[in-house]
Amino acid sequence: MNPQQLFEKSKKYMWLPFTQMTDYERDPLIIESGDGVRLKDIYGNEYLDGNSSLWLNVHGHRKKEINDAIIKQLDTIAHSTLLGAANVPSILLAEKLIEIAPEPLSRVFYSDSGAESVEIAVKMAYQYWQNKGIKGKTKFVTLSNGYHGDTVGTMSIGSIEIYHKVYTSLLFDALVVPFPSVYHHESSDEQVVCQEGLQLLRDLFEEHHEEIAGMSVESMMQGAGGMNIMPKGYLKGVEALCREFDILLIVDEVATGFGRTGKMFAVEHEDVHPDIMTMAKGITGGYLPVAATLTTEKVYEAFYGEYEEMKTFFHGHSYTGNQLGCAAALANLEIFKNEKLVEQASQKAEYVKELLQEVKDLEHVGDIRQLGLMCGIELVKDCQTKEPFPWELRVGYQSTLKMRELGMITRPLGDVVVFMPPLAATFEELKDMVEILKQGIIWATTEYTKERV
């Protein structure tokens, strides 16, 4: 089928996620194939995958070992249900996940997406207290600008106005504390921001702890909320407060897990031990939809007993524990080990940090936030006052359209440009990517805005 026909059909039949379709119609992109860190569209144009196909891809596209693992599994079985029955790759993967996860996580509950893994965490934490007969602990605490997914439950513990506001009356109430963002705080002292943030949380816990089931946080760095990094010591402080007030700590590693931040899981940066931890995106190397919610024996045991005791956890979807996905995830973890990928990622992150120095010096770059290979570049009208560009200009979005033209794909979060290359990107590829990033930003913040601001 010729490209024009495909585009017409896409306009006629499709509705894309998190997309205003007029944007798509104006600047369509239809991917046909991928190889390594490159994507190719139906017109034959090539692009570097600057956001790992939305933060998923680890080893590049068409990684042989993962392809082979899926094909091998396909010759055995594609899918059978996990409801009341296990399957071979899901068992083997559960063991491996527990091996690499922080203690005392010891149980794996599978699902199909990051949002569902957090939805499960919420239901699990809620029912944990119900099963223990502590009926009053029903609420959740979350951080401002938090993102845990787009389902009704995960939006309830999320706090991003642009995504969530319209649904307000549909969502359950969560207690929101401000995210300790150093750049957006009047004090630029990390420790001041950290201590203030923890004090606000302590005040909230002191007043409400008897009603609080759990607290959810993205691990070390918020993703969709604008790539915000926690000040040093904050997550460790949150953990200590959760312990002190008997509140379950739910850590969302959906974006940060699997080497993304230079550690296998971002909690390792501060030696944090969650009660519940969620993972998805990188778990299959970006191949197939698998997610997991890990928890401790303490939580598991609150659900364990005879059926008549009515403690069963009633959750699970048709494709939970899919064999093809689990086989891909097993192959993914094997490559992590064989290629020492976490170490590599942390070396590449150092290199990217150097490369980004030049971007940092640009006139309209207010802040660069980077943890490992997870980077956000905040564009502002005025670096001194931190005044943003008028939001309707969509300077971030415009910069990424320019990057696409120059041969790299990424998606912005408002005026924060996201740079999250696959961990397998070579030093040379990283250099090419940052060069395009820089050119896109320069164009959008000068030429494009010139007549418009």
Ligand SMILES: *Cc1c(COP(=O)(O)O)cnc(C)c1O
């Ligand atoms: C992407 C993301 C999710 C949602 O994952 P999906 O697979 O898109 O449902 C949840 N939490 C965080 C931190 C994420 O970045």
